[in-house]
């Protein structure tokens with residue numbers, strides 16, 4: 427006999443290389459997470475529960491970035507196992523903090539920390555989109571809880587969530603902050619997707635772009651302004667915090683390597 431009760435969509439949450447701060451943000455959603463749990467069934471979440479069902483799933487959230495072949499294979503497997511795949515946090519969506527370190531400096535630090543005999547397995551951190559199709563990216567380091575709820579509710583309603591169409595500057599102005607650029611201080615707010623409420627600027631820090639580039643970001647215009655009071659290495663440092671693995675970063679800052687006097 428068919429009960430007539432629709433099964434709830436199955437949600438699973440996995441993580442690769444990261445600090446798990448975005449999953450902690452999920453846990454701290456508390457009542458809101460329980461509300462969502464009324465509409466979905468969380469069937470696999472290592473950090474928060476014992477239940478660990480195998481797929482297939484309806485929605486998979488992935489925090490972190492894969493940096494070993496094993497993790498890349500797992501990511502591809504999870505892609506096959508789910509209808510909707512969502513990147514959770516800037517490590518997943520942009521390669522974020524793990525993406526700062528490049529191959530050369532990684533080799534140096536491996537030797538320094540683990541010794542000459544250590545055989546590294548890690549490769550360059552890249553966003554999830556470098557390996558699989560991702561249905562939605564929830565940026566942020568960590569993610570903004572309201573943004574997670576918005577995206578989940580829209581996904582559960584069968585909609586395709588859209589990124590915010592405005593920059594961090596819009597929220598910064600709403601928060602009443604004086605503009606850092608006018609004080610000759612670097613800030614990536616004009617090119618960064620809104621959604622965080624300009625939390626860093628309100629707290630006295632610059633925007634480093636952890637919400638990713640907004641649509642039609644006028645990067646060259648911002649650089650034109652920044653270079654009036656700062657030099658290229660300093661500006662590059664700000665961009666490299668979260669945007670190092672974007673094509674825009676490569677276009678702006680990656681110089682051809684010089685070998686034996688030739689490029």
Ligand code: SF4
Nearest residue numbers: 445447515516517567
């Ligand atoms: S995006 Fe930031 S808070 Fe989230 S897992 Fe990565 S480093 Fe941690």
Ligand code: SF4
Nearest residue numbers: 595598605606613615
């Ligand atoms: S401080 Fe940064 S985010 Fe705020 S208005 Fe100025 S450039 Fe935009």
Ligand code: SF4
Nearest residue numbers: 622626633634636637
């Ligand atoms: S202000 Fe910029 S760096 Fe800070 S949370 Fe917002 S997007 Fe991220």
